[in-house]
Amino acid sequence: MFVEVILNNNAKELNRVFDYEIPKEFEKKVVVGCRVLVPFGKTDKLEDAFVITVKDKSEFANKFVAKMIPELSIEEERINLAKLMAYKYFCNISDCIKLMLPPGTSSKERNSWEKEKKGKFVYLKISSKEIEELISKNKIKSEKHIRVLKFLKQNNGIYILDLETITNVSKSILNTLEKKGYIEYIEEQIRRNPFINKKVQKDKPKKLTSEQGKAYNDISSCIEKNEFKINLIYGITGSGKTEIYLQLIEKALELGKTAIMLVPEISLTPQILERFLARFDDKIAILHSKLSSGERFDEWQKISQGKAKIVIGARSAIFAPIKKLGIVIIDEEHDSSYKSEMTPRYNSKDIAKYICEKANCPLVLGSATPDLSTYQKALENKIKIFKLTKRANNSCLPKVEIVDLRKELAYGNISMISLKLQEGIIENLKNKKQTILFLNRRGYSTFVMCKNCGQPVKCPNCSISLTYHKYENKLKCHYCGFENKVLKVCPNCGSDNIQYSGTGTQKLEEEIHNFFPTATTIRMDLDTVSKKNSHENILNKFKNEHIDILIGTQMIVKGHHFPDVTLVGAVLADSLLNIEDYKAVERTFQTLVQVAGRAGREDNRGKVIIQTYNPEHYGITYSAKQDYELFYKTEIDFRKKLKYPPFCDIIVVRFIGSNIDEIKKISDNVFKKLNSLVNKNTTYIYKPCASPIDKINRKYRYRIIIKGKAGTKLLNCIYKAIDENKIKNKTSINVDINPNNMT
Ligand code: ADP
Ligand code: ZN
Ligand code: ZN
Secondary structure, rough: EEEEEEEEOOOHHHHEEEEEOHHHHHHHHHHOOEEEEEEEOOOOEEEEEEEEEEEOOOOOOOEEEEEEHHHHOOOHHHHHHHHHHHOOOOOOOOOOOOOOOOOOOOHHHHHHHHHHHHHHEEOOOOOOOOOOOHOOOOOOOOHHHHHHHHHHHOOOOHHHHHHHHOOOHHHHHHHHHHHHOOOEEEEEOOOOOOOOOOOOOOOOOOOOOHHHHHHHHHHHHHHHHOOOOOOEEEOOOOOOHHHHHHHHHHHHOOOOOEEEEEOOOEEEEEEEHHHHHHHHHHHHHEEOOOOOHHHHHHHHHHOOOOOEEEEOOOOHHHHOOOOOEEEEEEOOOOHHHHHHHOOOOOEEEHHHHHHHHHHHHEEEHHHHHHHHHHHHHHOOOOOEEEEEOOOOOOOHHHOOEEEEEHHHHHHHHOOOOHHHHHHHHHHHHOOEEEEEEEEEOOEEEEEEEEEEOEEEEOOOOOOOOOOOOOOOOEEEEOOOOOOEEOOOOOOOOOOOOEEEEEOOOOHHHHHHHOOOOOOOEEEEOOOOOOOOOHHHHHHHHHHHHHOOEEEOOOEEEEEEEEEEEEEEEOOHHHHHHHHOOOOHHHHHHHHHHHHOOOOOOOOOEEEEEEEEEEOOOOHHHHHHHHOOHHHHHHHHHHHHHOOOOOOOOOEEEEEOOOOHHHHHHHHHHHHHHHHHHHHOOOEEEOOOOOEEEEEEOOEEEEEEEEEEEEHHHHHHHHHHHHHHHHOOOEEEEEEEEEOOOOO
16 A cells, blocks of 8 residues: 655755555554654655545555654645645645644644743742832832832733733833842743633623524534525624624534634724623633734644634634534634735635535634625525624714815815814814824825936835834835935935825824823724734723824724724825735725724714815725725626626636746746647636735846636636746746735
8 A cells, every 4th residue: 555645844845745655554543634754765764744645556665664653644635725726826735734634743843832831920029018018118119120020919920921921011121120129930830811800700601692593503504404504694783693602602512513714804892802701711722913923823732622612813723633513613704814914925805714514514714894705696596695784783884074184175184084084083072082093004194206307216126105104213125124214315316305105003193192282092903003912002092091092003993892982084095006916995995894893882973084185085085984884885786797707717727936037928828838838718827917005125026917717717717827837947926816915
């Protein structure tokens, strides 16, 4: 007997199948998915591998499998999924298997989390009373020292890294406290628990409304009958979708089954976790990118040993090793984070469909603004739809106003804050209510240009202008991370007449301070969210310290619930609209509806102000009306006319490399080959051309766009065309199906 194996190794040249013979004594045990060790290369060094095929003959095998490690095997079904993904997403099987393995299965990772298993814990050496005395007698003055000691009073014996993150201090602050003899470090085993310090009150299921009940009954009967079905819960924000999810999961658990719930990475907030913890306490495992590999390993163990029955996580949590699956829920199903923009370029919605079908269980998609193609399928009865039309706690939807920024200019208002928005903020400050301002650009000035020669100041590595960051006084590239000191003179002509224009969140914050000097503000964007929990910290601070105004990018719009927010301003709604992408309008609509949903979620009716230079654009007017159906009708007509998804798939073939001539030649060859292979009646191929941002990180970028159906026929043609041109040159080719962006 023989096997085909895939090495568990990142090296590109090893990313293919190798044949080995199975020793007699292993023959009975070997199955697809088996973990084995195989001798490899000249020195026969043992390599870690997975069996992906078992067969009777082999032309190539000349060595034997050395060892089997059944306890580290993965299921055959998973290997099949990995094979399918590798084909569909143009990547290696091992890349896909990696998503299905616990962390720590490569030796490098294992080292890092084993080291992490022991760590320093911080204990108080003085009593609470002594702390109070030291503070009252002014013997400890530093605000940071006080913060740490006060925190330790409540949470004595905390892991040092958690302490640093939660209290937002550096290690040197702690070291000072240790030297003074206030605290001590004790080496201990780490009991990792991502739910640290979350004391939640138990919560009971609510009596469902009739709309909620209908969805619940239908879907829970699918769980009972082991029936695969795709369902869409389409309900405005606050209509009680999450309550349905909670009760469906409870049902699955009652039946001895398990559940996976996917949420967009950014909305995996303490608030949503708390709601789940309040119902299910420790039966939950969470998986997201901010976990350390040790935490991730522990969560993975909890799942595979059956201790956790519910997995909550971002995109890749769909691969969690859960057994007896009873339901998969994808919240905010329209969110772009479900599609991976890195290899493997999978869409977790497609994976979820596959997994639910194999597990014979329902898939639930939830959204207030469903993906156009999901809604289309629902209208065609391919997906079962449940509508929730009322807010569950009877709060009203906010009142939305559109402000025409062109008129502001005419009034002589050159600030980013319209008169309407100013009035709104003044009133909110007076009434001690909170405000959220959304602007999808970070930094201070988003455009830096020499007024003398007219040249924009560009990143040396990318064809994109640099953004000015005032707080650090630096110019930054948002694509490759390049940073430079602020320029005094133009690199092109030497003039010192450099103009900063375009607005980002930093400038907005400054303007708010100029207008409202007494208002407190907090900013949330990629620049302020870098440490492990600071996303959470910023939101908690906004809520608990009653900060007047939260200013932020995209990351503030998702799922948070702030009872005191009664005013939301979208400062420049057009910033999403002007992106060269067929999805731009859909994304604008979804974002604005979601932003608006942050206002007035409880007793106070909320107000939303959308500022725009395109007040008549349907993407904006319909979001102001919060009318998804009207939007859908208009947008789907456009898509049909222009033949865009959901009426076809968009496949982007990208060519990336440092040699522009080679890129041109290869892309041209691929284009010609494709044209000779595909069916011209059903597929349209655009000529190769430079991507909208044609250089990132010193690499040139070209693309071919294909419109057609991404089925086996077309995919096979693409394989043929690129395989012929792949070998021997340095240009890398990647294929992306229905990508989030076309760059
Ligand atoms: P969504 O997920 O659609 O935004 P939620 O499930 O978060 O909506 O519900 C919004 C608010 O209404 C929450 O505070 C929730 O507890 C409450 N709620 C949901 N369903 C009910 C119900 N049937 N009865 C009373 N309150 C409910
Ligand atoms: Zn110049
Ligand atoms: Zn750059």
